[in-house]
Amino acid sequence: MSEEPTPERALPGAAAWMRVVAPTVIAFLFLGAWEAVVRVNGIPHYILPGPLLVGQTLLKDWGTLSTSLLITLKITFMALSVAAVLGLALAVLFAQSRIIEMSLFPFAVILQVTPIVAIAPLIIIWVNDVTLSLLICAWIVAFFPILSNTTVGLNSADHNLIDLFRLYRANRWQVLVRLLLPSALPYFLAGLRISGGLALIGAIVAEFVAGTGGSASGLAYRILEAGYQLQIPRMFAALVLVSGTGIAIFLALTLLSHLLLRKWHESAMGRGDRR
Amino acid sequence: MTPTRPLVALRGVAKRYATGTLALTGIDLDILPGDFVALLGPSGCGKSTLLRILAGLSGPTGGTIDWPGATHDAAGDPQRDIGFVFQEPTLMPWATVMRNVTLPLELAGVKRSEAEDRAAEWLARVELKGFERAYPRALSGGMRMRVSIARALVTRPRLLLMDEPFAALDEITRFRLNNDLLQLWEAERFTVVFVTHSVFESVFLAQRIVVMAPRPGRIAEEIAVEAPTPRGEEFRTSPDYAAQCRTVSHALSRAMAPAA
Ligand SMILES: Nc1ncnc2c1ncn2[C@@H]1O[C@H](COP(=O)(O)OP(=O)(O)OP(=O)(O)O)[C@@H](O)[C@H]1O
Numbered sequence: 001m002s003e004e005p006t007p008e009r010a011l012p013g014a015a016a017w018m019r020v021v022a023p024t025v026i027a028f029l030f031l032g033a034w035e036a037v038v039r040v041n042g043i044p045h046y047i048l049p050g051p052l053l054v055g056q057t058l059l060k061d062w063g064t065l066s067t068s069l070l071i072t073l074k075i076t077f078m079a080l081s082v083a084a085v086l087g088l089a090l091a092v093l094f095a096q097s098r099i100i101e102m103s104l105f106p107f108a109v110i111l112q113v114t115p116i117v118a119i120a121p122l123i124i125i126w127v128n129d130v131t132l133s134l135l136i137c138a139w140i141v142a143f144f145p146i147l148s149n150t151t152v153g154l155n156s157a158d159h160n161l162i163d164l165f166r167l168y169r170a171n172r173w174q175v176l177v178r179l180l181l182p183s184a185l186p187y188f189l190a191g192l193r194i195s196g197g198l199a200l201i202g203a204i205v206a207e208f209v210a211g212t213g214g215s216a217s218g219l220a221y222r223i224l225e226a227g228y229q230l231q232i233p234r235m236f237a238a239l240v241l242v243s244g245t246g247i248a249i250f251l252a253l254t255l256l257s258h259l260l261l262r263k264w265h266e267s268a269m270g271r272g273d274r275r
Numbered sequence: 276m277t278p279t280r281p282l283v284a285l286r287g288v289a290k291r292y293a294t295g296t297l298a299l300t301g302i303d304l305d306i307l308p309g310d311f312v313a314l315l316g317p318s319g320c321g322k323s324t325l326l327r328i329l330a331g332l333s334g335p336t337g338g339t340i341d342w343p344g345a346t347h348d349a350a351g352d353p354q355r356d357i358g359f360v361f362q363e364p365t366l367m368p369w370a371t372v373m374r375n376v377t378l379p380l381e382l383a384g385v386k387r388s389e390a391e392d393r394a395a396e397w398l399a400r401v402e403l404k405g406f407e408r409a410y411p412r413a414l415s416g417g418m419r420m421r422v423s424i425a426r427a428l429v430t431r432p433r434l435l436l437m438d439e440p441f442a443a444l445d446e447i448t449r450f451r452l453n454n455d456l457l458q459l460w461e462a463e464r465f466t467v468v469f470v471t472h473s474v475f476e477s478v479f480l481a482q483r484i485v486v487m488a489p490r491p492g493r494i495a496e497e498i499a500v501e502a503p504t505p506r507g508e509e510f511r512t513s514p515d516y517a518a519q520c521r522t523v524s525h526a527l528s529r530a531m532a533p534a535a
């Protein structure tokens with residue numbers, strides 16, 4: 001089995017290399033072309049900075065940008081953690097009682113379908129603490145995929161296995177811990193991967209709406225600020241950090257899912273040893 | 276017939292599903308301790324339904340089921356003491372072979388170390404020594420079925436219910452597992468109710484074949500199998516075996532013919 005961190009359908013041998021090499025080559029070609037276009041046409045940096053300038057700005061402003069990055073990261077991870085814990089807990093509650101599920105699920109859907117940009121201003125008005133309001137916004141978008149995926153997962157346990165547990169007179173707790181939760185794990189992790197990206201988006205969107213300045217501001221505020229000041233290279237640098245963070249979160253959660261599932265689940269199997 | 280007290284006695288058992296399907300009607304059946312009964316019949320004649328009723332996984336809508344020898348718990352439920360083997364191996368993919376086999380014991384509160392000892396013993400008996408730490412995914416279909424059988428037997432149940440356990444396997448593997456199951460049964464003499472579509476399998480394995488008829492599911496005939504003990508490849512190729520297969524086959528045709 002291949003050891004690389006992209007778990008899904010890892011290709012054996014040389015093909016696995018291509019998964020890393022091919023996109024890297026494309027990325028360098030793209031950056032090169034971008035730099036060339038900017039230089040050849042003499043595009044001013046307040047319209048479109050070249051990638052080299054963006055890189056330099058990233059290094060030069062690293063002090064401010066990294067502080068903001070940490071703040072955004074903190075909100076993203078707290079929102080994701082709360083979403084994971086509450087999503088899992090609520091899904092387990094749903095699995096215990098159809099009535100609870102029927103009464104609460106519609107509200108989770110309402111939460112999900114309401115655009116976060118539309119309710120963020122309200123939340124920011126209602127909640128005095130800025131960090132807390134950002135956290136709530138990020139949580140709202142991250143919550144639903146985990147809840148719905150885990151709910152599906154808990155209901156997807158093999159019916160014969162459920163019968164087997166009944167046959168051996170397993171109690172509710174045993175059924176939950178030994179059967180339902182392991183069955184739901186792949187679904188939960190898939191939900192977590194979606195929510196990881198969403199939590200970041202939620203945090204950024206909410207901060208755009210909040211627009212608060214000062215020392216305790218995240219990357220979104222840096223983007224806004226750089227926009228007002230026509231510091232376009234710095235805006236790009238902040239943007240690079242946002243995307244980089246999103247990619248890093250996705251890869252980290254993919255790796256987590258791979259590590260937890262590789263021994264038994266289809267999604268984490270290399271093609272080479274699939275039956 | 277026999278003076279022995281049956282393990283389970285069914286009288287006039289019927290099952291009508293909520294959909295209105297009458298899956299079983301008028302089932303009278305005694306299962307004697309140590310018996311090997313095959314339930315043989317076409318698809319849809321209620322074999323699985325009958326097995327699930329025996330297991331207590333589904334209630335009958337008519338008739339009675341007695342467990343004359345069993346003690347009853349506080350709720351009045353008989354201690355059925357059953358092992359069940361499904362058509363699919365039905366293993367927990369996230370658990371090792373060992374954890375799959377210890378499951379019934381752990382659910383019953385047996386200490387893990389003791390459960391593992393007992394599971395290891397049964398894994399050895401189904402020829403899976405050395406695979407304790409493997410995950411089901413890494414096993415062949417026949418090996419998974421063996422795990423399933425070990426799991427069903429690890430509690431030393433008095434009654435082993437098997438619902439077409441080998442139907443999905445290739446013939447070579449099926450023959451081997453048939454032989455192995457017979458050997459286990461001849462050594463242990465637990466009681467078996469074995470559902471099958473196959474005349475050949477039923478004659479090879481069973482002491483008694485219950486031929487069932489469809490629409491509505493009912494018992495058409497019961498046929499005792501005469502065979503030497505132990506049965507082996509010898510029996511499978513003997514003219515006697517062929518003759519009995521013919522008898523059972525005819526009974527099955529009669530059962531499936533529309534009522535005159
Ligand atoms: N849960 C259910 N709800 C409604 N009808 C059912 C249910 N289970 C089985 N039936 C019906 O009851 C009848 C008997 O089904 P059963 O599964 O017991 O047959 P079977 O003999 O085991 O068939 P097979 O050999 O195909 O497994 C069929 O007509 C089937 O459609």
Ligand SMILES: [Mg+2]
Pocket residue numbers: 322323324438
């Ligand atoms: Mg069936």
